[in-house]
Amino acid sequence: MASALKTYGTLIGFVLVVLFFWIEIPDTFMTAKNWLNISQQVSMLAVVAFTMTIVMVMGDFDLSVGSMASLAGIVAALAFRDGHGVWVGVALALGVGLLGGLLNGVLVAYVGILPFVATLGTLTVYSGLAFLVSGGKTIFGRDIPTAFSGFARSGIPLADMVSLPSLTIVAAVVLLVVWFTLEQTTFGRRLYAIGGNKEAARLAGIRVRRLRFLAFGLSGLGAATAGLMYASRVASANPTQGSGLMLDAIAAVFLGMTMSEEGEPHVAATLIGVLILGVLGNGLTQMSIDSYVREVLIGSIIVLAVASSSLGKTKG
Amino acid sequence: MASALKTYGTLIGFVLVVLFFWIEIPDTFMTAKNWLNISQQVSMLAVVAFTMTIVMVMGDFDLSVGSMASLAGIVAALAFRDGHGVWVGVALALGVGLLGGLLNGVLVAYVGILPFVATLGTLTVYSGLAFLVSGGKTIFGRDIPTAFSGFARSGIPLADMVSLPSLTIVAAVVLLVVWFTLEQTTFGRRLYAIGGNKEAARLAGIRVRRLRFLAFGLSGLGAATAGLMYASRVASANPTQGSGLMLDAIAAVFLGMTMSEEGEPHVAATLIGVLILGVLGNGLTQMSIDSYVREVLIGSIIVLAVASSSLGKTKG
Amino acid sequence: MSLLSIQDLEKSFAGAKALGGACLDVRAGEVHALMGENGAGKSTLIKVLAGVVKPDTGSIAIDGAPVAIGSPADALRLGLRFIHQELSVVPHLSVAENIFLGRDYPRRWGVMIDWDGLNRRAAAVLAGLGVTHIPPGRKMARLSVGDQMLVKIATAFQDASVDGDAPARLYVMDEPTAALSAEESQRLFAVIRRLRAAGAGIIYVSHRLDEVMELADRLTVLRDGATVATRDIAGLQKLEVIELMIGRRFAEGYPPRLAPVSGEVALGVEHLSTGYLQDVSFEVHKGEILGLAGLEGAGQSEVIRAIVGADGGHDGAVSLAGRPVRIEEPVSAWAKGLAFLPRERRQEGLVSSASIAGNVSLPHLDDLVRFGLVLDRAAEAEQAVDLGRKVKLKSKGPKQKVRELSGGNQQKVVFARAIAGPPEVLLLDEPTRGVDVGARYDIHALLRELTAEGKAVVLASSDLPELVYMADRIIVFRDGRVATTVSTEGLDQARLAALCFGSPAAPSA
């Protein structure tokens, strides 16, 4: 019982939050349409959080994801403005994301800079680059092809007035890929070993540096994907638009981590973390709670949701 | 030689940055006046970074310092507006800081929530409270007594046109107090023991929970102090003004950590971290470097400054 | 009246019983050995006493008065001192600070820490153990593991007081000699005898039976978490102790060699030098066990680490079956058929948050994939079960977390990893540390089987009998150099000890 609380406390917290909104907003909250809506709203955060999970499995951080998302959006938009097609822009943006992520990987794995310092440095660099190449301006309007901005509005129709949004599908695909990579492949298994004990992993024949390098590359790729999704959703790109993603993504992974006994991240648990953040925003808005009170409530609920799974985990 | 680079690499990086500006801006950079200016500009960040060092010594984080700084400024300003004296406002703000910090301490040490999750939750709560009690507005002008806003403009005259700013003095006092606490008291040494090996510390009879609780209290107090300094400097208080402090403070501590062989934080090293951030901003602006290029440079220089002290620290 | 009396202690972890009716009675002025197989519950009982683990039921009395021990601080206040099985030090604090952890530091003018005074007192505590080569101001992380263990032991013997503390009166030591050389063990025993003479009680856990017979006055045997007997040592035979522990008859000793050593060279090392090692050359043949001996820090571990590329570059050449190989990282060592068992299971060997199966499979993951990248979990579990049976692993199954295993069982996991495959050459650094007599025999038997199949073994050990009986030849290291190479034919333990010391006569220990 007590041990069930420790593992499922955060999940129970999430279920309670959902039940609360279901009771308080009986007509609109627990509908397929609203949940599809929520899924679309959190899809960008979800993608960043999923790939962030990969580096956090190794005990590392990537603080640069937010500025990388902004930079990727800007890169695609600039390519569009210069008359390139949608796929060229998307490929360029993803390429920049992968390269930026691999640069983080070099700094962390081969140069040996603490992930926090290295990615804080590149956070500043990527953000500066985003401002620099865009001239600090928002790129929007005719510059953004409708084939690109239309993607975020498209979806697979499910029923009358209800469709599965394309952004949700992207997030689901990323979830599956990350889950498969982390839980089903030897690559993932090795990342978990690195997270558990770097030295033991190395002595047991794991190429710690190469794997850390690659994992940061994946995180950069995820950030760029989210940046493209964001740009498509707002039909524009500006050099700061991804900045809110980093802290929320790390928070989502940490929320998920409270659900595993050893405190290691798992991408399915990260999904719950993302949903907690997303559902709170959606439900409290629908309840017309004042912005400021809403903030206080969100913080308190997050703390309460994990409290039950944490109680007594420390000693001394 | 190689090992000296590892310990002093970041310091050498800092010295190189200073030399560079000295050469590039020969007339105005290496003057007492400019350094006193820098010291005043970084004083708020310094106070937060110094007290953040206390919790980071234990291997913990406090993400709530930025919103706590904002909240403390607002609390003092509201007290002033209601006609209370300067000391009442300051005492209230410091009280709020201490309480908020101790609440973080309870969540981390006694409830057992991961510091990242707990203080991310309270970050949101304190920021929401700051908006709530201020109605989201900036409090300024006649509401702020000149005795309060005058403090940030005052100083001890040193020579013609040059004076030691009061804010710098506050930061120096906090530095001394934190240094003494961490390096010269059993309390501090026990915090280091907790950071090095929580289990060993507990087995040695150290009351890990109580010390973590208290350390978070100190961090809250430091954040509130910085919030008051900030409010005095801008002669106003608004509910977001502290938000830039958190990431920079953590960055400063991490920059300092690259200077110790085992990677533990020391407050004197944190000071170097703070100065690196401050000098880069000041020098690059004096060189009239474009804002965006400046950002790219700051990030790159931070990475380069620590790279030499990190090279080869990882294996595998 | 007894100093400490423990009655009917019970403790289950998630339904699995670790203690089920453990009783223990310790008198003032005696050394009381606590014996039992790996996983019998010794460490758990000690953790209960230390306030680290809360028992489900049972009572603890000191001087006949019942006590509640809710935290390590409580235990210290009652005058209990511990040396726990797992090395727990604070790496970035100094030796002196580790010794005085949690105690009051001496001060100057009542405010500043008197660092000189602290170091002097720490040096005095170390000197009491006969240790003079460790500078008290050095960072703990800079010390060799053996030296760290000495500091950890010294910590239990410092007597700086904290308000309201009872003076130290009961010392509890969980396998303190597992990481010590014979000489250091003797110094520890001298201190223990001194404390005993001064009227303290000592609870002593060790899998080294000779040591126990030499030191202890009485012993208590735990089996599956329950006390099965308490006896006086006087008049007791070693074999009786073993039979009490494992509950059946047992022939003590070492398994005999199964096949002769072949003439073919499996591993060749020529002119190997690192920052510490100087010009080390040797060969190991197929079917041979080559022992590495020497005093603590003489270079045995470094040789093994250098061969597998654990510490980066080195000068010299390494060849496998006559072909030169370049090994700069452990990953290539494993890939080329070298297995490596590092000396420190917790820091260097295990991912304790992972499962038994996950730990065993770590270097062998590439052999456990389907479709090129999917991990074959069934095969992985099967491997762990298979090897676990061979090394007599006591666990709830391959999915159990390594963290939850007893110390000796954790060691068996690291050993199981090394023999999976099996590899052509095994490089083993203290492979039987903390393993009970029964399982030790099985591990030795496995080594015999492997050599009979033509595998080569390099065995570094501070357990001299193990070297003398298991190895075919022994290389003795002194100060990073090969001092001499001897055949074990007709070699006895005293002679080997003398070679390690570099003196022609046996030491007077």
Add this chain to the structure above:
Amino acid sequence: DGKIAVITPYLAQPGTQFYVEAFQAAAKDKAWDVNVIDTKGDVAAVISRLEDAATQKVDAVVINVDPAQVEAGLAAVKDAGIPIVGMDAGASPYLVTNVTSNGYAMAADTAAYVANRIGGKGNVVMFVFDAFPPVQVRGVIADAVFGNNPDIKVLDRVTPDVSDGGIADSRAKMEAILAANPDKGSISAVWAAWDQPALGALQAIEAAGRQSEGIVITGIDANPQAREAIAAGGNFEASMAQDFHGIGAAAAEAVAQTLAGKPPKSSVTYVPTKLITADNAGD
């Protein structure tokens, strides 16, 4: 009575606060239930909240954000048959109307004030913020005005970090610029695209003891802190007062008309602005 959602990422900006307040005041008279939603600078979250408002079936939505960036959300609201009014937002077919001040005119007025005060000659420091379209427009106009005066040199075009509200970082930037240009007369004026950098520059100039050099500072928005500084008669000489109250009230009026079935005809509704100097700052 109706249910109105006011959605903005910019509530921390004083200007936004004022029109939201005026809107709320007007709404009180009309007995509306107003839900103010601030997404703290996150534009995609505005889309999310718009979708939520559509789900919730409010009666009208008021936005204060560039409509081009939130079209997905606007479409969801429109599909739900809910009218949308812009409050200093931008023109868009999704909006019934956008109530705003004329940004081109405001920038032209302050830039011309600066050019005239320094006699068309000298070094000017500009504080701009191109990431936010309405403010970016002001920078473009000021560039044009200064560019048309051959003897005016733009010394630095600074984009301050606005995460702390804009004052402190602008002050630090200005301090560095003052340090780099120590001679009297080497800086003639500071033109700021909104008030916070102007206030930061003022503090820097005062702290450096250079208030007597006659450096002219102008801002835009005329927020109360700026008015106070202008009234004090120091270097901060002028700002443009947007009629925030008027914008909020006019937006409420537009909502009322729309709900009554008589939506405003023009897609943009301009509310007049006023140059504030020491003479009229106290009004």
